[in-house]
Amino acid sequence: MGFFHKKEEANLEHHEPVITAYGDQMNDGMVQMSFTLPTTCGLESKEAAKLFVEKMGFEKVMVTHMEAISDNFTFFVVYGKTNQHIDIREIKVVRPEHPVFSFDEINEVIEKKIGRKLVVVGACIGSDAHTVGIDAIFNMKGFRHDWGFERYPWLSAYNLRAQVAVEDLVQKVVALNADAVLISRVVTQRDEHIIELKKFLDLLKNTSGVSPHLIKICGGPRISFEDAISWGYDAGFGPGTKPSEVASFIVHEFLKRAGKN
Template structure:
């Protein structure tokens, strides 16, 4: 039985605190760099430090992979999770559910907004092929998808949502320097309210620096971070729409 009050990393034995670290030090590859790497890990509180890999990166930089152990544990029972809630259903089950409950396709409009030119994450969720064998929303009979691509001004995304009578707006934000994503997401939400569309839409944001908690703070219905699959988003959309409009 695992004690949720004391969770520690696992290596060879349960609770041994074994971890793997990787980092680069600005020193020439050699004995001094190795000792600096070990001392650095020890100052972080790690014990039984072993340098597994030391590679010369050139120009007086050395890359390390280090094994070490920690006595620190975490009380998992005290952690409150803020995450989108949904039951995982198959693509076929979702298609049947939408046909039965909506009797039409759910209309989804997606884009990366503002100056963001990255579409890999957006495409992996929307495009038919998806990724890692998890099909994108275009593969579902349940959805009609409009992928507007990159660097879409928020006002144009709002216009498209109105034009196609969207049920869902899906925004991807990868560029986050100086919190530019906050500005873009706030502008989009303000426009949706100004145009009188917000209450009739499910609005979702995704990206590597996005959390569900942040999304809720900005007025969105959900936020999806790294590791999200297309089926996660598909399940949330269908089930949340049913909850949202059956109140």
């Protein structure tokens, strides 16, 4: 059985498999939403917000908060009732399919089954200056009581941090003969993150000296596992991901490619 790409059914721990939004009682369909309209704050703009939400199909619409955020922009908080329902049984999610190992288990597997340190390079590419994601995975202290890569004795972890040009990252991957590369993108305006992530893959394909078994991983607040696969990466991880989850994927994928499962 493979380690990933499996479409699994969602967790069915619900009162009913067919669900709708919950406000203060089951199946009331009440939704809270917030948005900004490019209009001055006043009774007309309040009515505009109500009509806007009604045109989206909501009923019993209530504008509960209205605030001017500049001369020509108004922020709203609105409630509305929806008649839409979702059948949880029909949902399929692409996710990694492998057990998540602990810190000690990961090091033990690398030592006994691989016999050398795995080289992992990470960076936040392009003009993006946010390092919170890549640091959470690499820094010794890690994230949510989960040790980062720099603490793993059987990982050689290189965190290049932020604003790394894709050309420089590719050169580093080659120079270190990396087994895995992790790319973080936080800024996602106008799909800039997708452009940069694909640019890296294109450059990688046209560069000699890259390991044919290089494991390519990307992550960020707007990146899903399924998105990453569609772009050509081996995995993608979003907010809340722990270092051990990424390390487990790297180890499982390396063993799979090396035929050491």
